[in-house]
Amino acid sequence: MFSGRRIRQARELRRLTQTELAKKVGVGQSAIAHVESEFKNPSRSLITKIAMHTQLPVSFFTTDPLTEFPVQSLLFRAKAAMTKRDAAEASRYAELLNEMAEKMAAHLTQIPLTIPTSISDPNSAAQQTRLALQIPPDEPVPHLMNAMERAGVLILALPAALAGRDAFTVWIERKTMPLPAIAISRNRPGDRLRLSLAHELGHVAMRHLPRLDPDQEKRAYTFAAELLMPAGAMRREISNPITLSSLAVLKPRWRVSIQALIRRVYDLHLVAERQYRYLFEQVAIKGWRVKEPPNLDVPIEKPRGLRQMAELVYGRQIDYERMAADLHLSPAFLRQALQEYAEAPDAAEDRPTPARNVISFAKP
Amino acid sequence: MGSPHIPSPENTLADLSWLHPEIYRAFEHGVYKGKTHFESESLDWDASAFSTIVRLHAKAYLKTKNLDAVEIEQVNLSGLSLRVPKYQIKMWKSEGSDLPVPGASEPKQEFYQQPLFPNGTEQPNPLRLAVLWNIDWQKNLDAVWLVCPKYGDEKSAEAHWCVKIPDPALASVPVVAAPTVLSDLPIKRKDEKATGTTDN
Numbered sequence: 001m002f003s004g005r006r007i008r009q010a011r012e013l014r015r016l017t018q019t020e021l022a023k024k025v026g027v028g029q030s031a032i033a034h035v036e037s038e039f040k041n042p043s044r045s046l047i048t049k050i051a052m053h054t055q056l057p058v059s060f061f062t063t064d065p066l067t068e069f070p071v072q073s074l075l076f077r078a079k080a081a082m083t084k085r086d087a088a089e090a091s092r093y094a095e096l097l098n099e100m101a102e103k104m105a106a107h108l109t110q111i112p113l114t115i116p117t118s119i120s121d122p123n124s125a126a127q128q129t130r131l132a133l134q135i136p137p138d139e140p141v142p143h144l145m146n147a148m149e150r151a152g153v154l155i156l157a158l159p160a161a162l163a164g165r166d167a168f169t170v171w172i173e174r175k176t177m178p179l180p181a182i183a184i185s186r187n188r189p190g191d192r193l194r195l196s197l198a199h200e201l202g203h204v205a206m207r208h209l210p211r212l213d214p215d216q217e218k219r220a221y222t223f224a225a226e227l228l229m230p231a232g233a234m235r236r237e238i239s240n241p242i243t244l245s246s247l248a249v250l251k252p253r254w255r256v257s258i259q260a261l262i263r264r265v266y267d268l269h270l271v272a273e274r275q276y277r278y279l280f281e282q283v284a285i286k287g288w289r290v291k292e293p294p295n296l297d298v299p300i301e302k303p304r305g306l307r308q309m310a311e312l313v314y315g316r317q318i319d320y321e322r323m324a325a326d327l328h329l330s331p332a333f334l335r336q337a338l339q340e341y342a343e344a345p346d347a348a349e350d351r352p353t354p355a356r357n358v359i360s361f362a363k364p
Numbered sequence: 365m366g367s368p369h370i371p372s373p374e375n376t377l378a379d380l381s382w383l384h385p386e387i388y389r390a391f392e393h394g395v396y397k398g399k400t401h402f403e404s405e406s407l408d409w410d411a412s413a414f415s416t417i418v419r420l421h422a423k424a425y426l427k428t429k430n431l432d433a434v435e436i437e438q439v440n441l442s443g444l445s446l447r448v449p450k451y452q453i454k455m456w457k458s459e460g461s462d463l464p465v466p467g468a469s470e471p472k473q474e475f476y477q478q479p480l481f482p483n484g485t486e487q488p489n490p491l492r493l494a495v496l497w498n499i500d501w502q503k504n505l506d507a508v509w510l511v512c513p514k515y516g517d518e519k520s521a522e523a524h525w526c527v528k529i530p531d532p533a534l535a536s537v538p539v540v541a542a543p544t545v546l547s548d549l550p551i552k553r554k555d556e557k558a559t560g561t562t563d564n
């Protein structure tokens with residue numbers, strides 16, 4: 001017996017329509033539609049072909065997916081650049097990462113969720129979240145991703161750049177309580193990724209529903225701004241007269257974009273609307289709208305959770321074959337997935353040093 | 365008069381590294397004020413008035429910074445002249461990086477000379493420097509230059525060297541450490557009693 005939901009999951013993960021998959025495996029589109037809806041049982045040979053073309057093991061198709069993330073909710077908050085196919089691929093990938101986490105979690109202790117999840121005011125929510133993340137009220141957040149993982153948020157790092165969306169949040173039903181997971185896109189500048197993460201964390205802390213609601217987005221932005229650039233600290237560190245270069249030098253300290261700082265000083269009434277527009281005009285003239293000065297680049301944060309779980313269950317040098325057999329995924333898929341996660345802090349010590357292979361010709 | 369020893373532009377910029385970012389920002393601010401003054405009042409463009417407003421606000425900016433070692437001199441028409449240890453700095457609007465020709469201005473002609481050791485003294489004069497600022501066709505700050513004058517008369521002017529004052533946003537190379545995960549997350553195997561990680 002094979003799972004029709006798995007076939008659809010694999011197809012959408014590989015960005016294929018039913019017609020495209022049908023063509024690859026040599027059947028009609030209706031045959032794929034029938035097996036996906038479980039109206040008909042697929043033959044072993046059809047599953048073998050589907051497995052081959054989706055680069056997943058046959059065993060993957062023998063169980064139902066643990067969760068299904070709604071594609072529609074991802075599209076709600078996405079920009080026009082995101083197609084339904086993009087959203088489906090991202091959702092399916094995130095489902096599989098979450099499934100990996102859930103299966104490995106059975107062998108591991110859990111990190112309890114400590115961030116608030118029911119504060120309606122974005123500024124209060126951000127201040128409470130700072131407390132929960134153990135970050136002083138007026139200090140920069142040094143590693144937001146790590147702080148979030150420590151507070152019990154699961155980070156699902158997608159191995160591809162997501163069109164029209166930097167990140168999205170899903171709530172995963174668990175036995176005791178639902179847990180938030182945030183999926184993040186690859187290839188985003190460090191400052192932008194942090195703002196997107198903070199924005200998603202705002203949706204979590206204020207327990208927003210996945211729906212198209214501009215007010216909800218505005219509040220999540222307010223939360224992100226207060227979390228990364230607290231009003232009190234900004235008022236202390238930024239004094240008039242404010243210039244573009246005086247804001248730029250704050251970027252490496254606060255690890256947010258110059259444009260986010262401009263917006264923040266405007267929202268805090270530290271500059272008037274005329275100067276706000278002028279500063280953005282200067283950003284555009286200098287060509288910083290798309291790419292801010294490289295000397296001020298904010299390093300990209302990587303999550304750690306899923307990789308650490310794999311190391312604990314499958315060994316420090318992860319046994320991908322055994323992991324693949326347990327999780328019904330391919331070793332290649334797992335390697336690619338875990339590449340997006342940070343290695344152990346002391347991983348460099350485990351690697352063989354080149355010096356061991358070097359013969360010294362130096363005279364004694 | 366002693367022969368002047370002129371330091372290199374690199375050394376001079378380095379020596380003034382505590383000051384030149386603020387000079388740049390003073391003109392960033394001044395140009396913003398000058399530009400918005402004409403826009404907000406819907407006034408016809410007047411280059412001379414614009415320069416005066418820029419200088420006025422640049423000076424105000426420098427005053428707000430309370431730079432202890434800087435003495436801002438009183439000069440007519442909101443002229444900008446600073447005395448800082450080892451240097452005397454005057455600031456003018458220019459076209460590009462060329463020193464303005466002094467013309468009939470004797471004080472300017474005199475400023476362009478560098479009499480480092482006046483007759484009979486061992487105390488060197490401060491090095492005289494000019495800061496030149498200019499705007500682009502959209503009336504945005506284009507560049508700020510540091511120039512070491514050599515000579516100037518009614519028809520010409522010459523400099524020992526001229527160097528662009530770097531935009532502080534582009535010049536700073538902050539040491540931003542890559543965010544590292546300082547320690548592992550607080551998870552362990554359920555069958556593991558002690559803290560720490562275990563290999564299979």
